[in-house]
Amino acid sequence: MATETNRRRLFATEKMGGRAVYRFQAATMAAGILLVLYYRATRVPAAGEGRAAWVGMLAVELWYAVYWVITQSVRWCPIRRRTFKDRLAERYKEQLPGVDIFVCTADPHSEPPSLVISTILSVMAYNYPSEKISVYLSDDGGSILTFYALWEASIFAKKWLPFCKRYNIEPRSPAAYFSESGGHHNLLSRKEWSFIKELYEEMTERIDTAVMSGKIPEEIKLKHKGFDEWNSEITSKNHQPIVQILIDGKSQNTVDDDGNVLPSLVYMAREKRPQYHHNFKAGAMNALIRVSSVISDNPVILNVDCDMYSNNSDSIRDALCFFLDEEMGHNIAFVQYPQNYNNLTQNNIYGNSLNVINYVEMPGLDSAGGCLYIGTGCFHRREILCGRKFSKDYKEDWNRGIKERGQKNINEIEQMAKSLATCSHELGTQWGDEIGLKYGCPVEDVITGLAIHCRGWKSVYMSPQRAAFLGVAPSTLAQTLLQHKRWSEGNFTIFLSKYCSFLFGHGKISLQLQMGYCIYGLWAANSLPTLYYVMIPSLGLVKGTPLFPEITSTWATPFIYVFCTRIIYGLYEALLSGDTLKGCWNGQRMWMIRRITSYLYGSIDTIRKLLGLSKMSFEVTAKVSDGDEAKRYEQEIFEFGSSSPECVIITTVALLNFVCLVGGLSLWNMPWNVFLLQFILCGMIVIMNIPIYEAMLLRKDKGSIPSSVTLASVGFLMLAFLVPIV
Numbered sequence: 001m002a003t004e005t006n007r008r009r010l011f012a013t014e015k016m017g018g019r020a021v022y023r024f025q026a027a028t029m030a031a032g033i034l035l036v037l038y039y040r041a042t043r044v045p046a047a048g049e050g051r052a053a054w055v056g057m058l059a060v061e062l063w064y065a066v067y068w069v070i071t072q073s074v075r076w077c078p079i080r081r082r083t084f085k086d087r088l089a090e091r092y093k094e095q096l097p098g099v100d101i102f103v104c105t106a107d108p109h110s111e112p113p114s115l116v117i118s119t120i121l122s123v124m125a126y127n128y129p130s131e132k133i134s135v136y137l138s139d140d141g142g143s144i145l146t147f148y149a150l151w152e153a154s155i156f157a158k159k160w161l162p163f164c165k166r167y168n169i170e171p172r173s174p175a176a177y178f179s180e181s182g183g184h185h186n187l188l189s190r191k192e193w194s195f196i197k198e199l200y201e202e203m204t205e206r207i208d209t210a211v212m213s214g215k216i217p218e219e220i221k222l223k224h225k226g227f228d229e230w231n232s233e234i235t236s237k238n239h240q241p242i243v244q245i246l247i248d249g250k251s252q253n254t255v256d257d258d259g260n261v262l263p264s265l266v267y268m269a270r271e272k273r274p275q276y277h278h279n280f281k282a283g284a285m286n287a288l289i290r291v292s293s294v295i296s297d298n299p300v301i302l303n304v305d306c307d308m309y310s311n312n313s314d315s316i317r318d319a320l321c322f323f324l325d326e327e328m329g330h331n332i333a334f335v336q337y338p339q340n341y342n343n344l345t346q347n348n349i350y351g352n353s354l355n356v357i358n359y360v361e362m363p364g365l366d367s368a369g370g371c372l373y374i375g376t377g378c379f380h381r382r383e384i385l386c387g388r389k390f391s392k393d394y395k396e397d398w399n400r401g402i403k404e405r406g407q408k409n410i411n412e413i414e415q416m417a418k419s420l421a422t423c424s425h426e427l428g429t430q431w432g433d434e435i436g437l438k439y440g441c442p443v444e445d446v447i448t449g450l451a452i453h454c455r456g457w458k459s460v461y462m463s464p465q466r467a468a469f470l471g472v473a474p475s476t477l478a479q480t481l482l483q484h485k486r487w488s489e490g491n492f493t494i495f496l497s498k499y500c501s502f503l504f505g506h507g508k509i510s511l512q513l514q515m516g517y518c519i520y521g522l523w524a525a526n527s528l529p530t531l532y533y534v535m536i537p538s539l540g541l542v543k544g545t546p547l548f549p550e551i552t553s554t555w556a557t558p559f560i561y562v563f564c565t566r567i568i569y570g571l572y573e574a575l576l577s578g579d580t581l582k583g584c585w586n587g588q589r590m591w592m593i594r595r596i597t598s599y600l601y602g603s604i605d606t607i608r609k610l611l612g613l614s615k616m617s618f619e620v621t622a623k624v625s626d627g628d629e630a631k632r633y634e635q636e637i638f639e640f641g642s643s644s645p646e647c648v649i650i651t652t653v654a655l656l657n658f659v660c661l662v663g664g665l666s667l668w669n670m671p672w673n674v675f676l677l678q679f680i681l682c683g684m685i686v687i688m689n690i691p692i693y694e695a696m697l698l699r700k701d702k703g704s705i706p707s708s709v710t711l712a713s714v715g716f717l718m719l720a721f722l723v724p725i726v
């Protein structure tokens with residue numbers, strides 16, 4: 001009987017190993033933390049001898065203890081998922097459901113159209129029946145350049161798709177495929193390979209030239225009616241709705257060079273008017289849900305960012321193994337893939353790899369009832385995304401989807417679709433609240449996922465060996481910090497709103513999952529405690545205020561134990577997740593920098609918004625960087641360059657610790673056993689900051705720290721020394 005059930009399952013769930021080590025570590029760590037807190041609480045010095053600083057340390061350590069407990073929720077029993085695609089193929093054969101693929105882009109200058117269409121081509125070329133795929137591009141920039149690029153892609157697809165399928169190549173993004181210096185083209189005809197490569201390069205060049213000049217050649221404009229939508233009055237913030245079906249998979253007359261049907265390809269720019277709020281990406285996604293409902297209306301929706309190409313042509317089949325599983329499938333609302341990057345440097349200088357999140361935290365959330373929806377690389381069930389509540393009896397209609405259009409021709413369908421993408425369509429409806437993605441928060445995806453979980457559904461996390469999607473990581477410090485500011489701010493806003501997982505999820509999702517959501521919700525709240533910990537003990541060192549037990553006292557043991565275990569276990573997790581040793585070290589530095597800058601800004605802005613002092617804004621992270629910057633990135637050299645306030649914070653903290661270390665060393669006659677722990681802490685911060693000193697003093701390139709920043713931080717430093725530690 002058991003084997004019978006096993007045979008039928010389309011996916012397997014396995015517990016991750018190493019739990020004994022983990023639980024031993026967690027138990028001893030908990031004991032250590034309690035001892036530290038006990039020591040702090042019972043040894044408060046007299047007023048005037050550093051009482052305030054001591055109480056501050058107590059508060060910070062208390063906070064860290066709470067946060068540590070929260071982060072354990074996802075480490076208790078992480079799981080891995082494995083799929084059986086052969087069983088899926090055997091069982092469903094021609095009966096597979098249709099899939100709508102949504103790609104969102106916002107601006108042709110920070111997200112170059114040639115990059116966008118590589119993503120589009122990669123998702124059109126999935127190893128899946130073409131007539132069951134419809135690809136939609138939402139262009140929030142409303143740009144004719146993006147439309148032009150998509151039109152070029154619709155023509156190139158006729159060559160590219162047969163090529164991919166004939167030789168079964170991977171990855172299926174032409175940009176990624178041709179930039180990989182692979183020996184794998186030995187397998188295929190060299191002539192054909194060069195021919196396709198040349199076609200691709202010519203196309204990219206035409207697109208890049210058009211983007212550069214900002215104009216489309218007149219003779220091209222005659223080739224498709226869609227170009228007529230644009231006139232000189234149209235701007236990205238003020239235009240009518242545009243929907244153009246570039247390839248209509250339903251009509252049999254658009255076929256590729258081998259005579260096979262192509263996936264549908266649709267361009268959409270929803271209406272934009274200055275007087276209407278457009279709700280950023282969530283607004284675009286909701287418009288796509290409606291527009292697609294009259295064109296293909298497939299039951300499964302994949303949502304990817306325009307810079308995340310598909311690196312694995314089997315992802316659709318993997319995801320369907322979850323949805324179509326007889327035993328568990330009916331519970332599952334979405335399948336989330338990890339956010340992986342293709343242009344990380346080997347040692348991950350800006351700590352962008354997200355490895356620990358991808359390999360430890362997400363699988364842990366999965367075990368707690370559902371991983372987060374992170375806004376890209378995610379397969380949804382349409383009905384559930386549109387607000388359906390969980391019910392045992394609900395049976396998904398996997399065959400839904402528009403097969404025959406009856407009497408309507410393509411123009412009528414486009415007109416219908418346009419009427420669904422107007423500004424006023426959502427007025428007085430539940431869109432953005434009960435239906436579709438939620439509005440009103442910069443990380444709309446996370447609350448949308450939370451709301452789905454709270455309606456009773458589960459989600460799964462799928463991380464196949466070969467990454468399913470690869471995106472572009474920020475490649476400068478400023479971009480990295482901006483991205484983290486946005487994430488931390490968004491999640492903190494959720495935490496402080498009615499969508500806080502403890503309130504909104506109370507009684508609906510497990511406590512473990514409520515805590516899991518808070519790991520990210522409270523990122524921003526770590527900023528002040530960290531700022532305190534990297535400054536006050538060091539200042540105490542030069543001012544003669546002891547803040548840790550003497551090294552000879554037994555009370556030093558729990559402090560050292562907690563500190564070392566935290567580092568060693570963190571290292572173990574990072575190495576296991578695939579970081580290099582140097583990468584972990586860089587990760588530690590970025591951990592500190594993110595907390596004292598991005599998270600600090602994130603929390604300040606959240607509070608300001610709560611008090612009504614500022615409005616929500618959304619900055620797109622640029623996906624391009626200039627030549628010198630790119631070179632420094634590849635050589636793993638820190639990029640500062642601008643005199644932003646973040647830089648001032650980073651240099652001030654670095655300088656302060658350096659001065660305190662030197663100051664401490666020069667006080668020979670101080671009681672060393674009292675100050676040794678403080679000295680070590682300060683020393684570690686200094687070692688971690690070595691690249692900052694280099695950028696301040698030694699480097700002369702454009703990415704170094706401008707002298708105005710150094711001067712400003714010297715000023716702040718003096719102020720810091722003036723403040724007495726009481």
Ligand SMILES: *[C@@H]1O[C@H](CO)[C@@H](O)[C@H](O)[C@H]1NC(C)=O
Nearest residue numbers: 170171311312340465466467
């Ligand atoms: C992306 O796919 C290629 C094969 O096409 C594979 O060699 C590579 O390892 C994949 N990348 C990641 C990060 O898994």
Ligand SMILES: CC(=O)N[C@H]1CO[C@H](CO)[C@@H](O)[C@@H]1O
Nearest residue numbers: 342343344472475623624625
């Ligand atoms: C857009 C971008 O920055 N892409 C870069 C990613 O990294 C590779 C090398 O690591 C560069 O070649 C790309 O230009």
